[in-house]
Amino acid sequence: MTATTFTLPVGPLHVALEEPMYFDIQVEGETVRSVELAAGHVHRGMEALAMQRNYLQNITLTERVCSLCSNSHPATYSMAVENLSGIRVPERAMYLRVIADEVKRIASHLFNVGIMAHLTGFDSLFMHAMEVREIMQDAKEGVYGNRMNLGQCVIGGCRRDIDEDTAAFLLGQLELLKPQLDELYGVFEHDPLIRLRTRGIGILSCEEAVRHAVVGPVARASGVAYDVRRKAPYAVYPDLDFEVQTDTKGDVHSRALLRLREVVQSVKIVEQCLRQMPGGPICIDSMPMVPPGEAVARSEAPRGEVFYYVRSDGTDMPQRLKWRVPTYMNWEALQVMLANCQVADIALIVNSIDPCISCTER
């Protein structure tokens, strides 16, 4: 076999994800034999930038690591700084953070399964999933004033409260969403086209998932029942009732269904938060100096564990700020998932890890 690199006509044709990750694919006929990844084409040097900005400015910077998980980054960054500084976040603010995270998870997962439908050629389902997602986009706009970067997190709390009227609006959006989610799940589970194109492809066994240290829905669909919200609980997750979703099939279909089940759990979480949230302040009064030292924090973003490490030399800017996004390890596991697959399935398999180049290329 010789290495053959050429432009592959893959899948249904539409501009959907224009992102600069490059692949060196060796194929034999229609079968993929190996895949190498070449990253770095839009590397932004954000970690270097973070060392030249003060702790408050870095909230804005980290919110721009990624669009789909734009709340997870400033929230986890803030948690790391709070751990280092011994800041206790007011309880109401912790509920507000969970609400923001789960709202983002719903929108992110629906986006991913929508794209999957598109890649199978089932464009009416794609449009339907995106329409359902729009309910959550409207909710974001109504609650936070924007549709992507919520601007909700600050160190020591949150920026915006949710009053009674806004809570009623958000609950109303969730009520709109619930029957749609049931219907979507039914279609994704039973539709013959979806099943034919997505079952049994892109398989990642439990052993390989552990070996590649993958996280998030990719790990959970392969039987690795790791969810940071339960394994290393933060905010008010210990007080919330939800089930960590797992599967053992580890294929493209099971990852999509798992994400849809997680959306249902997220709806349940947001409802509980709105019901249980106590009154009180939503932020600390003033930001203390960050002492010299180091701290870590992590959270469960839509794509899996987000990890932050902050190191302080006692000034108002971090000595080092490092973060690791869930997609980082999931890329490499593609080498297993794509091995011996058909060229026509490449797009579906790549999409099933919900790849984020923006995250990878900080």
Added chain:
Amino acid sequence: MNEIAKQSAEKALSLVLGAGALHWTSDVNGNAFGWVKLCDPKSLLAVAPLLAESGARLMTATAYRNDKYARVEGREIAYHFDLDGVALTVTVCLLDTPPRVPSITPWFKNADWNEREFVELYGIVLEGHPNPRRLFLDKSLDAAMLDRLVPLSTMMNGASTSTLWEKVFAGKQLPDWAKGENN
């Protein structure tokens, strides 16, 4: 706090470093964070297999300068592991010039990208890495790289996307590069 995971971290590290090498902190939710410092990078070769045996997962590795502005030489690498919910940070001091560190990819496959990243960002010499290519590119690399490899956008969307450019250049002459004849 996961006591079993804490104990297995203690046990693994005490075999190499003796008892009490680890110190622990916790957050408001009672999550445990273990911290340990290795003064000799070679100790990593003893610690890594023991951690792998206890089921640790490498979360990431952070390289940094001891002095951010490089007024004083010296770099360290903090390896962040997870043991079933417990976060363990093993910091290695790099005393050599140039700084050198052994690869832990034999025990943690996903160290591959993390190590290659700190090699190019912090000029650290990596020993025993199976695939020591650059991870993030710079201009010294082959300019033909982008032509030779297949972009994700092409992989995900197929080869007939001149439609987009036809819309962008609606009513104007479509540039040759946008016609997609080579796709």
